[in-house]
Structures are given as structure tokens and as C-alpha cells.
Amino acid sequence: MNNVTYKPGKAGVHVVVFRTVMKKEKSNNPKKIHQGKYKVIKTVIAEETFDEWEAAYAWGDQFLV
Structure with a gap:
């Protein structure tokens, strides 16, 4: 399962x-x-920094499964 945090x-x-x-x-x-x-194991897939929330949500939505 993929998780996205903002x-x-x-x-x-x-x-x-x-x-x-x-x-x-x-x-x-x-x-x-x-x-x-x-045991819960979390593996970071990707990290990115954006200037505005709309771009961050658009980029993060591609990882949600």
C-alpha cells in the first residue's frame, strides 16, 4: 500500500x-x-518539494493505489 504525506x-x-x-x-x-x-516497515519511494498545494496534490495522486 502506498501512502502520501503532505x-x-x-x-x-x-x-x-x-x-x-x-x-x-x-x-x-x-x-x-x-x-x-x-512489524510495520515503511520504505520511501519518492520525495519532492512544490511551491503550491495544487501541484503537490497532482504529483502525489499518481502514487495512490
Whole structure:
């Protein structure tokens, strides 16, 4: 799943696009190795800074899935 965040900054609008993935980690207990906790991993796909909000929204919409 792709996520887009919009944050106002000093030079304009900073847009960050990242992908969120749930990864299951194995348990340290050998008897319960199939039982593990899920960990959220975020990977940044793209970053850009724009002067106006309309351009930032237009650029960010291409990543929404």
C-alpha cells in the first residue's frame, strides 16, 4: 500500500511517498517459532518539494493505489 504525506515547509509543500508493508518476525522460542509479531516497515519511494498545494496534490495522486 502506498501512502502520501503532505507537510508545509519553509520552501513550499514537501511531499513524501512511502510504501507500508507488514512483515512477520519469527519468535525466539523454538516451540512457538510460528507465532511471531508483525512489524510495520515503511520504505520511501519518492520525495519532492512544490511551491503550491495544487501541484503537490497532482504529483502525489499518481502514487495512490
